[in-house]
Amino acid sequence: MSDAQPYIARRPKRADGARNYDAILSAARKAFETQGADASLEDIAGQAGVAIGTLYRHFPTRASLVEAATREGLAELISRAEVLAGTEDALAALSEWMRLAVRHVSTFRGLVGILTRSMYDEGTPSHAACSAMHSSGAHLLRAAQDTGQVRGDLTADELFDLLSGAAWVRENAPADRDGSTRFVQMGLEGVMARPDAG
Amino acid sequence: MSDAQPYIARRPKRADGARNYDAILSAARKAFETQGADASLEDIAGQAGVAIGTLYRHFPTRASLVEAATREGLAELISRAEVLAGTEDALAALSEWMRLAVRHVSTFRGLVGILTRSMYDEGTPSHAACSAMHSSGAHLLRAAQDTGQVRGDLTADELFDLLSGAAWVRENAPADRDGSTRFVQMGLEGVMARPDAG
DNA sequence: ACCTGAACACCGTTCAAGT
């Protein structure tokens, strides 16, 4: 019944394989940043100095290449959440993490879309990372709700709506202005518990 | 120096041309709604019962087809703004319009992206409509600021960040939940003037 | 195990021929 496990790329042990794997990843990151998530795979292979078949051998789908290219960044983001969770001010921790997350998740055009889909689709290479990110965010949110700093009725999914909306805005903003900072700030203010509420 | 004027599709006068034009638009709307803004043009032509060359004759670019397919909806949205501008409660008017706008701008996957780019790029078929939409929103915003219901420091561009972020979330939400309602509501609350501020 | 690149498939776009 369940779909096949998604393919997760692994760095080969053999010297030439490892070298090519690294070169492809590096070229992919550069290409994604300049052309977006739908950058030409042929170009990426060319920039990496390998034949197109080699790219496909290491990364059989575009999703697996994106996953590998963003793996480190997402892992970093999750470990940041753990550190912030041990912090005094729960709302400050949540705000700071949201800011970091928005930036990571919008490093190139098309990333938020891929990650958002991955969050709710298990058959996807980035699903595991997205799930972990969801837990991290949910944890920080709950903490800020427990201290009464954030409304109790906000769900984690809604928090991620705010995150992905802000990231999309940042992705698509004209280069000269980054609307996401203000955006997240205001979104969070909309979500804070009001002293005058009730 | 300036780019050529963007091509704006016009309904032909000759009977067969008009018939095909309508059939293509109707097929395009259906295709965009089910497959998104990057639906196959060949499929659309096929569904409309015309050859691919006929589609290109009426709509030389994908952007021109999208513009024609969304023209009515955007015009409706702008006239709605005019009606709401004559309303008593300026904040209620702004909220209601935002809700309508989010829905219109996310009728199919990929639309927000196209319209957001159009807003800041004059060489684009939808630029005129987006500009008008910008004015409508800015007008309603200013009214709600004049009554002191919304923070004075919010810019129209930031309002449209909120609008497009919410629309993107709605576009990409799993079919079973529409996060945008809550999203806009909270975004607006984050933007409302606080009784306890200062 | 890994690499290469020709071959195939698909789709967007153009244009010569037709009514």
Add this chain to the structure above:
DNA sequence: ACCTGAACACCGTTCAAGT
């Protein structure tokens, strides 16, 4: 004026042959 569909171009993907 408008329509048709073959032709071309481009790019993603596969796979037989090679080291």
